[in-house]
Amino acid sequence: MNTAAAGLIQLKSIGKVFITEELETHALEDIHLDIRKGEYIAISGPSGCGKSTLLSILGLLDSPSQGDYVLNGKCASDLKAAERARIRNREIGFVFQAFNLIGNLTVRENVELPLIYRGIRSTERRKAAEEALEKVGMSARAKHYPSQLSGGQQQRVAVARALAGNPSVLLADEPTGNLDSDNGKQVMDLLSQLHNNGATICMVTHDLNHARRADRAVHMFDGRIVADRGPRV
Amino acid sequence: MGMLIEDLKYAVRVHTRNVGPTILALLTLMIGIGAGAAAVSVVNAVLLEPLPYRDPQRIVIPWRLAPADANLGYSEVPWGDTDFLHLLELTSFDSMGAFKSRVFNLTGVGEPVKLEGMKVSAGFFRALGLTPYLGRAFSGNEDREGNEREAILSYRVWQERFHGDRAILGRSIDLNGIPYGVIGVMPAGFAFPRAEEMPGSFDFPRQAEVWVPLALPITDKASGPDELAVIARLKPAVSIATAQAEMNLFATRMERQFPDAKGWYGSRVTGLMEQATAKAREPLLLILGAVGVLLLIACANVSNLLLARSMERRGEFALRAALGAGKMRIVRQILTESVLLSVCGGAAGAMLAAAAIRLLKVLGPANIPRLQEVTLDWRAPAFAFAISLASGILFGTAPAVGALHGEPAKSLRQSGRGAAGSPVGVRLRNAFLVSQMALALVLVVASGLLVQTLLRLLAVDPGFNARGVLTFELSLPAAKYENSDRIAAFYRKTLTILSAIPGVAHAGIVETLPLDGASDATVIHIPGRTDLPGKEPYANYSIVSPDYFSAMGTPLLRGRGFLDSDTASSPSVVIVNATMAKRYWPGEDPMGKQLSLGNFPSKMTILGVVADVKHLSLREEAGPEMFVPYTQKPFPSMQLMHVVLRAGRGLSDRGALSLAGAAREAIRQIDPDVPLSKVTTLPAVVGDSLASQRFSALLVGAFGILSLVLASIGLYGVMSYSVAQRTREIGIRVALGARGATVFAMVLGFGGRLAAMGILTGILVAIGVSRLMAGALYGVRPTDALTFVAAVPVLAVAALLGCYGPARRATRVEPMIALRHE
Numbered sequence A: 001m002n003t004a005a006a007g008l009i010q011l012k013s014i015g016k017v018f019i020t021e022e023l024e025t026h027a028l029e030d031i032h033l034d035i036r037k038g039e040y041i042a043i044s045g046p047s048g049c050g051k052s053t054l055l056s057i058l059g060l061l062d063s064p065s066q067g068d069y070v071l072n073g074k075c076a077s078d079l080k081a082a083e084r085a086r087i088r089n090r091e092i093g094f095v096f097q098a099f100n101l102i103g104n105l106t107v108r109e110n111v112e113l114p115l116i117y118r119g120i121r122s123t124e125r126r127k128a129a130e131e132a133l134e135k136v137g138m139s140a141r142a143k144h145y146p147s148q149l150s151g152g153q154q155q156r157v158a159v160a161r162a163l164a165g166n167p168s169v170l171l172a173d174e175p176t177g178n179l180d181s182d183n184g185k186q187v188m189d190l191l192s193q194l195h196n197n198g199a200t201i202c203m204v205t206h207d208l209n210h211a212r213r214a215d216r217a218v219h220m221f222d223g224r225i226v227a228d229r230g231p232r233v
Numbered sequence B: 001m002g003m004l005i006e007d008l009k010y011a012v013r014v015h016t017r018n019v020g021p022t023i024l025a026l027l028t029l030m031i032g033i034g035a036g037a038a039a040v041s042v043v044n045a046v047l048l049e050p051l052p053y054r055d056p057q058r059i060v061i062p063w064r065l066a067p068a069d070a071n072l073g074y075s076e077v078p079w080g081d082t083d084f085l086h087l088l089e090l091t092s093f094d095s096m097g098a099f100k101s102r103v104f105n106l107t108g109v110g111e112p113v114k115l116e117g118m119k120v121s122a123g124f125f126r127a128l129g130l131t132p133y134l135g136r137a138f139s140g141n142e143d144r145e146g147n148e149r150e151a152i153l154s155y156r157v158w159q160e161r162f163h164g165d166r167a168i169l170g171r172s173i174d175l176n177g178i179p180y181g182v183i184g185v186m187p188a189g190f191a192f193p194r195a196e197e198m199p200g201s202f203d204f205p206r207q208a209e210v211w212v213p214l215a216l217p218i219t220d221k222a223s224g225p226d227e228l229a230v231i232a233r234l235k236p237a238v239s240i241a242t243a244q245a246e247m248n249l250f251a252t253r254m255e256r257q258f259p260d261a262k263g264w265y266g267s268r269v270t271g272l273m274e275q276a277t278a279k280a281r282e283p284l285l286l287i288l289g290a291v292g293v294l295l296l297i298a299c300a301n302v303s304n305l306l307l308a309r310s311m312e313r314r315g316e317f318a319l320r321a322a323l324g325a326g327k328m329r330i331v332r333q334i335l336t337e338s339v340l341l342s343v344c345g346g347a348a349g350a351m352l353a354a355a356a357i358r359l360l361k362v363l364g365p366a367n368i369p370r371l372q373e374v375t376l377d378w379r380a381p382a383f384a385f386a387i388s389l390a391s392g393i394l395f396g397t398a399p400a401v402g403a404l405h406g407e408p409a410k411s412l413r414q415s416g417r418g419a420a421g422s423p424v425g426v427r428l429r430n431a432f433l434v435s436q437m438a439l440a441l442v443l444v445v446a447s448g449l450l451v452q453t454l455l456r457l458l459a460v461d462p463g464f465n466a467r468g469v470l471t472f473e474l475s476l477p478a479a480k481y482e483n484s485d486r487i488a489a490f491y492r493k494t495l496t497i498l499s500a501i502p503g504v505a506h507a508g509i510v511e512t513l514p515l516d517g518a519s520d521a522t523v524i525h526i527p528g529r530t531d532l533p534g535k536e537p538y539a540n541y542s543i544v545s546p547d548y549f550s551a552m553g554t555p556l557l558r559g560r561g562f563l564d565s566d567t568a569s570s571p572s573v574v575i576v577n578a579t580m581a582k583r584y585w586p587g588e589d590p591m592g593k594q595l596s597l598g599n600f601p602s603k604m605t606i607l608g609v610v611a612d613v614k615h616l617s618l619r620e621e622a623g624p625e626m627f628v629p630y631t632q633k634p635f636p637s638m639q640l641m642h643v644v645l646r647a648g649r650g651l652s653d654r655g656a657l658s659l660a661g662a663a664r665e666a667i668r669q670i671d672p673d674v675p676l677s678k679v680t681t682l683p684a685v686v687g688d689s690l691a692s693q694r695f696s697a698l699l700v701g702a703f704g705i706l707s708l709v710l711a712s713i714g715l716y717g718v719m720s721y722s723v724a725q726r727t728r729e730i731g732i733r734v735a736l737g738a739r740g741a742t743v744f745a746m747v748l749g750f751g752g753r754l755a756a757m758g759i760l761t762g763i764l765v766a767i768g769v770s771r772l773m774a775g776a777l778y779g780v781r782p783t784d785a786l787t788f789v790a791a792v793p794v795l796a797v798a799a800l801l802g803c804y805g806p807a808r809r810a811t812r813v814e815p816m817i818a819l820r821h822e
């Protein structure tokens, strides 16, 4: 915790290379990024520039080919799968473009899922899930199945699932990509509201209007960060 | 034509592109069709093939039945000479013949050889409706006392001993030292009666080689022991029931005429077909049942695999329809694929069946008739092929047609969303899997019960100690050994010389070897007892030498064994078994008690009690049995006796077998005209008596294992499909923090729930079905709890094996997949 001043996340010289049959894709090259607690960052850039790859490394879904990743003061670059799963589960909340709710679980069961993997007892789980649903305004739909909800409602449930475990950071990849503008706006409002209440958010988006709502905008091109506008005052 | 080739090419591509399910389906088809075809071929040849006689359904055997309370351990008993002469007068039958087995020594043509033969009356061949291959059958005239020196040879003896010389007719051969004129040769393959088709209480040969006339004396007085079996041909319009009714009237008549034998004229008219297949029926039906279950499992498996594939391809079908392909066009494509799979599976199955039949002939017990004549029946593979084809059509086509029924657009959209799947399809697949597991459990329980039966039988005390005992048969030429003094002298000398062979601890002789056939039963008289006619005490009766019980290791429970001093001139003595002592002298000391045999006046004194010995099978309850010394002029003639030699301490069964050479040499020195046959060890005799049980247990066990393999494959298929369908869901769970072990447990849990449902269903089915096999069991109840409990972990392991691969695959799903957009 001696680096507390430096913040929550530090990426030092991160690179990621995908090697397929004939092709070597340098998806990320020499990425430096610090994220402080309570920040709201928007990452944007053209398709294929490495936004999702960067997010997957931040979210410990994948490990970098080179460089160091420090999360909460601990090095997270070379961890075993089980340890990464544990950190994902405790420190990180995901919101995906495709919502990714599990079809044969109810809304509440979906929200409880990360808590189940944390081994929390069912009464506490239930309470946490209800609180999270309350925050996103979906309490009334707790017993519904995802197929019974609109896209925007599904994404709000997904946000509730990401919140339920009280993660250090919320990672969102194109959270409005599958939504129409009305629903998209609702979800963006929700994220802003969470940010105002202190959540750390890192969001990937194409939409410059959405990017503008964040207090820091990172622009990528061809695997590199080409602009990093600090918090506007 | 071009279209067909096009379809075929595409079918090959479909099957090879996704090769895993194709291999599983082929394997399943091969096992199912192979085992099914083999079993159907065997059952067909053994049970259903018509007998090679004219109008075989008219041929019957009127068995004489012992009274129900006689407790002989068997019910069919021989008719007497007089009975047969009376039976000839019945009007239900066209022709009727009597027959009994006789052993002949053929001398004068090369080495002396013992031939199993039959004495048959003139009606024997007529009843069978069979004429010899060469020459003629016996005429009524030849079937008279004094004219009976004629013989008919088997095809094999004719070929092997006389090189197929047609000039054999009219030639004279020596049987038991008496010249017989050869008048005929039977067709190749003729074998009636076959020991394995007849009641064990009759000592028929497996394959008779020579037939001579029975030539009964025409008299109304009982002349000798009852020895005859009878075969008859029903008159054209007469049913078995009518003949039985006439036999019942006959019984009443006979009882009036011979009140002494009251109760002994009962009969049962049995069709030859039924007789020939009765013994084999139960084990074969058991096996057929097992195969049926296996086939069901295989069908469920193939259906499941095809269903999975066709569900996956709903999108493809919908797309084709959207592009304008007609429904028939698509159905034909799927049919081509199914047929291709069935043809390949069928071909592999036919090869497996051919191999299985060959194996069966080697492993199968000798008492399953016609087993050696089984060939692969083309109908069997055709049948199995049809089944696989039908299931292919049903489960390959149905989902496709279903996909085409709604608007294509909807199916197109659905097919894109892998996780959704079709709930009906999934439920159907799960149902198939549950029934597969259930059926496999039924087979495992069945084989468990059979194995337990075998073990219980092996643990049964047969009343002797088989280890280290050599046995063989001696048959004395009747012409040379015509009186009992000479016979007794021969055996005395033989026993002395055999006992002196180094390595021989005890040497004995016995008329009927335990577990090798029943000894004759006879009515006995016990002084002081008054029994109603027909209710007289009786006992099985065997002739033995003094050292016989020691050689067999049969414990002497009371008194003493026979001594060399028990001779023709000393008082008559007898040893009884424990059951006889208990039954006829309950609560009394049997020692010193007296009894006499049948019509003989001379009294015999009991001087010992021995343990009960099993005669027909290890399952039987022992009946009363008595033993008399060979030195005291017993009947019958003792021309056929079994020798038992117990090897000295430390000699194994192999060691016992090594005594055979010395024994053979010793007999040759005593009399070179006495052939020695059926050389074997006593453990082999015991083993033979269990051959049928072992065969059933082996086959049903094999089917049980195959069914486990198939169920495992089935579960593997379902779980693989399910994991593939749920890849994205699993990825999401991993992204949210599920660990490898959690995912593994989740998949295993899903497979485990299906397996548990299958096991539960299987237990219920098995409880209902195992009752059907009660007759095949011994010492274990059809609902034996231990067997049922033990079957559960076996199934669980098979289920685990089936789930393991897919569950491992699930743990390797990358969480990254969650980030990818659909």
Ligand SMILES: Nc1ncnc2c1ncn2[C@@H]1O[C@H](COP(=O)(O)OP(=O)(O)OP(=O)(O)O)[C@@H](O)[C@H]1O
Binding pocket: A018, A019, A020, A025, A026, A027, A046, A047, A048, A049, A050, A051, A052, A053, A054
């Ligand atoms: N698993 C993979 N294997 C190989 N190459 C990959 C893999 N994942 C990503 N890439 C490549 O890495 C580069 C960056 O991909 P990434 O998904 O991060 O882009 P993106 O910025 O998220 O694009 P978009 O806006 O279209 O989502 C691309 O060229 C992509 O083809």
Ligand SMILES: [Mg+2]
Binding pocket: A051, A052, A053
């Ligand atoms: Mg992306």
